[in-house]
Amino acid sequence: MNRMQKFIFSCLLVVVVASTTIWLSDSIELKPSVTKTTYINSVFGSPGRKVFEPVLPDRHVELPKDFRFHPEFQHEWWQLVAQLKDDSGQSYWVRWRFFRYASDDRIATGWQDPQIYIANLVMNSHLGMFTDQRIARGGIGQAGGLSRPFRVWIDEWSWRSLSDQPLPGNLRLSSDSFSVNLQLKPAGAYALLGENGYHAKHDLLPRASYAFESPFIASQGKLTLSDGTTLNVKGRAWLSKEWGSELVGANYVGEDNFLLWLTDTKALQVSQYRYKDNMPYTTASLIDVNGHVINVPSEGIILKALNYTEFASGTRVPLSWNLQIPSQKIDLVINACKRDNWVNFVVPQWQGSVTAKGSDSAVGFMQLSGY
Template sequence: MSLLRWLSLSLLISNSLALYGCGEEQPTNSSAGFAGLGQTAEGFQHAEPNQAIRFPQDHAAHPDYRIEWWYLTANLEDADGVPLGLQWTLFRQALMPPGERPEPTPWAADQLWMAHMAISQGEQHHVAERFGRSHSQAPLYQPHDAQAGVIATPFHAWLDDWQLKATRKVDNADFNDLTLSAYSGEDTSRFGYTLTLTTEGPLVFHGEKGFSQKAANGQGSMYYSQPFWQIEGDVTLNGETKSVSGRGWLDREWSSQLLDARQSGWDWFSIHLNDGHKLMAFQLRGGGDSSDDTEAEQDADYRSGTWVTPQGDATPLATDDITLTPLATSSVAGREVPTRWRLEIASVGLDINIEAPHANRWMTTSVPYWEGEVVVNDRASGEPRGVGYLEMTGY
């Protein structure tokens, strides 16, 4: 990368981090970083109810929306049966609304890309981050020549040589048969993975046919998932490569104003239950009730979720159907972070404890957050019920 290109990219990154409230002067123990997702988004396209999700187009990027991600988590085991977790995420952020963008040139860019990868096993937690840029208008080059991007057919999401892509050149409308490859570091510090992802169930739409409301005032995102991944492949950790297999969950989400201005962050759960059911549940802290102007109502949490049968039938879960109670916290990166929860879903009679076996899953990225594997047990009997992932922001 040339010095001029690096300086240009650094400027774009700085602008982006400023938008998220996490510039260099921000203290490392600040909980800011995600409240910026509640800022106004004038000039951008907005997610709305009754907005149809279309395939394969919507697997690709939506540059006229302000933020977007392709987000994979996986609960795996190595050949010795030792649990292992991993994450790979590609984020896109539009730096300016469509009407303010410069004409495409070799140096102009209006889209910032950020990719995260992590591998966790036992007390080990390895994290890497990369940045890239692109232009949203007709490129001066073929799409695959861009530093970062996502195209729908055949599906391909990448930032440099980190990539999630179709294994066959077909209309890959349902994310069937993908490969994921990402590595960081050198020699004994090298870590990463090469994985094959195969679907065993349909895509799942969240909320109202894919519109996922995030606050009582009605704003939200377009949101669907592929929670039926079966994953096999190789993971490299501490310079050693081992075979792994297990289950994965991929989230697709795009929006221009994801949070209400009163919301400081979220707690998000993806759960694979042993009986084949899947569960997505989240709470956004604040913004829970716009029908009352009292401070208590404005500070109420907003909850939502989706109950998924083994066949892939999805049922939206209302705010009052979900009860989330933190049971214990852990000191992580100078913060007190809830790492043991009780989750109740009244409509399906679910009452479970969700616990992170290892608390040190802090993502030391430009916008820091907690992300790690969890185990699920029945609240009454203590019997194992499943595994999953937990993401917590704003702490």
Template sequence: MKTKRYQWMFKVAVMTLAFLLLFGLLAPNFVKELVAKEIDHLHIQVESKEGNQAVYDPVLPDYTIKYGKDFAEHGGFHNEVWHYRANLKGDDGLDYGVQWTVYRVANGDHQGVGWENAQIYTAQVVVSTSKHSWSQQRIARGGIGQAGVMMYPFRLWIDDWSWVSNNNFAIASQLNVKTDDFQVTLQNAAYGPFVLNGDKGYEKTHDLMSTASYSFSAPFIKAKGSLILNGKAVKVSGIAWLDKEWGNHLVANRSLRWDTFNLHLSDGRVLSLTQYHNPQNIRYISGSLSSKNGSTIKIKDSEVRIYPIEKQQLLNGRLLPLRWVIELPNYQISLITQSLNKELWLPFWIPSWEGPIEVTGSHKGVGFMQLTGY
């Protein structure tokens, strides 16, 4: 009886969200804020239910990642994310950042069909320059054709937003996003190998607790295409980065905070670092330094220092650390990061600051920073 009540509550919430999201495209900002609150409420309900009842597959260190298979959905795990970021230069001379993120969260450990499918998808897209940004979020239920993942070949979609490929590797591929206010069409091609994060794809997120995920990246991507912003088209090209991660602790713990940096350095290498903060403010750093010839160095927690040097207040009143120092003395790397647009707080399903950054110091470069849990 309790399970049926939760299912009924969830269906009502999904239908309410669908109406609010549709109406929110035309409504004032207070309606969009209401949608964000409803999504947050839905997230709490899912956590409450599944924390007591659901049993998911364990994340174990002996799993062998296969790229052509693991771009697919892993429904036996609680959550999953496909995360794409691109640093682009427009033919108008401006720098553009593009973020496309899709989360899958299971509303239970059952594998039903249609409305009994346990999977929830949410997608968010952000386009930004140094002075402006355009963003939108959508949420949908898996199993009814509105959102999902297909293989042979790869296709990830929610409504008419899609990431499509002619193979199972999600690269080469095309990203297609269209809203009332903006449009993104980007072709992507790899110029280097995939990278297994952590220990052969098994990535710990805490030094003491047994929390971990499976994770791999495609950090060597060339992107080109077009953006339509406020009715004006601009051609763009640049470099991009794609992460794929799945497990059981990616979005469930509201007390967990992390700082993530994905950087393309001027010498051709890519640096990925994530600093996790637990409720006791004990920090754990995971990262890698990779070259396009296939070599990857796992960065140990003791080898890196990451600390903020400047906090800035956003228009919404939040005070965030948007300028950082990253030091890896063993690799002669000492960097200072700088955000290109500080007003990129994203009040999405998982609220965070995320946007393009540039780096100076021992190396120049570009990339993205994400601050979650602030």
């Protein structure tokens, strides 16, 4: 290779290297950044141009009428958390959630039905943690719901009422690890959160839903393990229902939820909603067995994470908390009963039973997402 050829080769090499560098730089800049906020919103995003009923404070929730389906709203879910014991006194925690999400505002049937159903199941016990999840489209019979009599189902999972009221009811769930068949009876009244069921999730952002709770439900039935062993179980359960049209806002990151039985006749529900560019917003409601509710204003609640647990994936989750509500003389340290309860559902989260010590001695359930 003569001098002129070497010069030409060197010039071409410089051009190739420079072009490659510019291309890689542009590719990195153009690559979308996937964050907790963008991921959650890609799953349960804001309605955008879709037309759904707004959540307004002048609409009063009616019970038990509003146990029904609300297809005019984009989201809704039912949840049941049960603390069960077998004949030997061994404890089992079961948490089931049935979620409906409308991908758009059309009314259609068959495969064009825009309703998507997601249900997930968690059981915590001395045997370990077992989870399962189902996802299905409405309109084809695989999943759906009826309002009168009340029934929701996805595959073989079902919850149905046994009268003209939502309760008493029957819950049937099964997975490869266990199955449960529970009879549910009311042992207390329904309770409306917030202002007659209007549950604000921030004081500066237009985020709210309709919600009610029923922390006092008697439960008994059968729990069958993977080896075929069938156990008689009984205990108590907590029912939650929520619906709206923007359960996930544009800056939503995640939330921290606590359900605590303070006594056999008094319960405490606490939720903290976390946002990317706004301060967290915390709500708390004291509920008694007669359905009376004391809604605590956000500024009257102090909720602090005491320490974080890091998992192999690098995810750090606060499994110990301090909750203070001075106006109600509540000061609790809440601790997870088990550490390794991270579940990779559609929205990855930590779920599990907790104990609380301090002004009260309580047990309950904690759900954390967005970490």
